[in-house]
Structure formats: C-alpha cells, structure tokens
Amino acid sequence: MRSEIGPTVSLAVTDRSDFEALLRPILPLAFRYAVRLTKDRDAGTDLVQDASVIAFRSFHMFARDSNFKAWFFKILLHRFYRTKQREARQPSVALVDAPESYLYRQARRLGLTMNGDPVAVILGQADYQMVSDAMGRLPLEYQEVAVLHFITEMSYAECAETLEVPIGTVRSRLHRARRMLQVSLWEIAEQRGYFPTQESI
C-alpha cells in the first residue's frame, strides 16, 4: 500500500546509494520493531515503508558522522505516533514493584534445580505470541524502550537518542519494564496452565 506522506523532493543518486546502503542492514530490525508497535504485519510493513521515504527525503539533514540507526528509528517512532494517537486507555499493567530477577525467585520458590536449563522449564512454552502479550500489558513508554533494546540491542545512549529522553529515563524504564515483563509472563503462564507445579518438576 502506498501512502501519502508529503511533497516530492529530489536527491542526488549518490545520496540515494548512500541512504540505501545505510538502510538495508537495519530493515529487518525496523520491521520487527514496527510490527511490535503496530501489532500487525501489514501495518508494520507500511510503517517501515513510510518511515523510509520520510528518512530519504530528510537525508540531507542527516549528519553523516552520527548514528543512522538511532536517527531512522526516531523517524519511525514519530511516524507511528503521527498516524496513531497514543491510546488514551493504557493496557492493564502489573505496575507492581516486582523485584529484579522475578522469574529466578519463582524458580527458587518452586525448588527448580539450577542444573540443566531452569529457564526452559519456566519459559519453555513462551512463544512470540506469549511474549508479545506480556509486552502488551506494559505501558507504552515502557514497551518502547524494552522492545527497542531487545530487538536492536542499542545501547542506553542510542535508545535515549532515539526516544529523545535522558539516559537515566531509559535506564529506569528498561529495568522496570523487565521486572513487569517477568511478572506478566508468569501470570500468563499461570493462566495458560504452563505453570510448572511442584509435581511436574
């Protein structure tokens, strides 16, 4: 689907080559991030396409010695929020202040042996949908940073540049997002009957 995103400007062929060379390697990451944001593959594809066109038209403003990935993801996020208002009603959230390494503590509580792969016992059936559902329970600002960090493996500084927030905010949101995510995963596992009972261990 082609979308209307503004007037056409012309850029030199060399600019296009440079742009494409920078863009190609991050397209898979951009797609995965866009799908997480939009929760839809087609919408994710459209978002990446639109962001790419906008970035290309703005490429003359990109400082060549700066971080293209952070610059592009910033554009992608802006495009996402421009087309989709932040949902007024935030998803239900386990905004409890769970401890760090919540799943580890649950594993210990269940008496799981740490030999072998205890994570597989707890998260063995955690597929994309389950992780996605757990992520979806987090407030959007926590999802943004958690998914960005998980998918792109950006540093805190790069995430801060992309999201236009201080590094300290990235750090605190990311850490809290991970705690909430682990609580959500545990709850979903319980709801789906994946809960590793004492008898099944």
Next chain:
Amino acid sequence: MNLNCEETYQRMQDYLDRELSAIEMALVTEHLIGCGICAEEFEFEALVLRKLGRTLLDTDIPKDLEERVLTAISNA
C-alpha cells in the same frame, strides 16, 4: 574496593547490558567469581533476557520488504 551481594545485585541489569564503567564491570565480575549465589542469579537473568530477545526476534521478514521500500524510495 569490594562489592557485597546487595551492591552487586543493584548493578545486575547494567552489568548484563554492559553499561557499567570498566572499573565497575570488573568489580561485579570479581564478586561473581567468588559468590556462587549471585553468579547463579546473574546467569539465570541473562538466560531469561536472551530467551526474551530471541523470541521477540522470531518474526519472519516479508520477502519483498526491501524491494517495496526501495521502490517507494525511488518513487519519492
């Protein structure tokens, strides 16, 4: 300077993300070498994060994604 378990625990996420200074990374590593309890917890957390990251990356990329994007750019 040595870190105790609590001080090490407080640095877990930053350590796993390699966001500590070189000195602090070394201090945490030193503690983990000598403390099996903390080492076990760090290893578990690292496995959880790796599992979550791999799962979120488990999305098929459309075969025509690059072609669509490049075509859109050339038409821009």
